[in-house]
Amino acid sequence: MGFGNIKTKDGQKQLNDFLADRSYIEGYVPSQADVVVFEALSGAPPADLFHALRWFKHMSSYKKPEMQSWPGVKQPLGNYGPKGGAAAAAADSDDDDDDDDIDLFGSDDEADAAAEKLKEERLAAYAAKKSKKPALIAKSMIILDVKPWDDETDMKEVEKSVRSIVTDGLVWGTSKLVPLAYGIKKLQISCVVEDDKVGTDFLEESITAFEDFVQSVDVAAFNKI
Template structure:
């Protein structure tokens, strides 16, 4: 699949949590490397996927540092060295001594500058790590609203009772099912459940759907799909 822009990823991720299948994979890393941090307002679905992938892969993307997308911290400029003093022409031995002193002075200054650079680099890395940890915590608490459709096997199934069982059985931290539901006719007397669920970034709605349709309620649920997803 040719996902190479934020717009393409945003459209693709409207009803998905991962690039391929129901779990994080190398495909996510591949697409992640092709695009920068998407604009949250213009491409909310791509933004949701991007920060989730960054958290899972442990990527230290500079675009996610508190400075914002594309910003890079700039170390403070090194202090300008003092101008070198001119040595007097006479006497010659004294001039040689002053030149030797000047050489020592510049050597010490260069050594100090290297130490300052190393300290600045260390402080920059620490600031980046703190910013990444703060962002990861913030994004982990971010939630998405998922619109869902659940289709049963039989026309005479009690769909309200089925939905009640799903809510009672599928309980996870960060997952909240809607209290109400809507029944919509499909065909031949069969109806489907229209409902919503709120999940945070630590959960995959695709994985929850797979758990319901292939494991917990395989005999009662014919299919379940996420029709749309939006950030809260």
């Protein structure tokens, strides 16, 4: 339908009704549509048509060169304004079809329920996967220097005594005799321990308990593995 003769009272009332919930003729910024309608008016609308008057005063605050730079392409006045006739009917028909396709009840709840179910399934799958994954066990390799009392100490008995220490998380490794001084040799022996189960204090106390053979124990090396 579009705007008719907006120089008349009826035409200006139509413009007023059209602008009741709009700031501009088209869109959310001033455009060439506003220029066409503004230039079609012979003057300010009457005070009782306050929506149209508000818009007219707003347009009047701009200078003409500035208005010419607004976006859009000028079209005939009848192309602007309220829709009518076949075009409006078609638009209404499209709107009705869109409404038919929209589920106004329960759609959000269904989406939320589906999302929550998917979240729970993923959490359950992650928990199951994590439970099957073996926990990482922190281990260390320790090399101990076991020193005898003198050169008459039986080093085979020393090693036998050390290896007799058995506990969960302790595995003895290779060993060798290393010369100290005056014919005395020390036993250098390696082991692998689980850090949460076996510490150096336990090893030192257990080995020095063989006081007939062992004078002292030193940690020669300590490496995480």
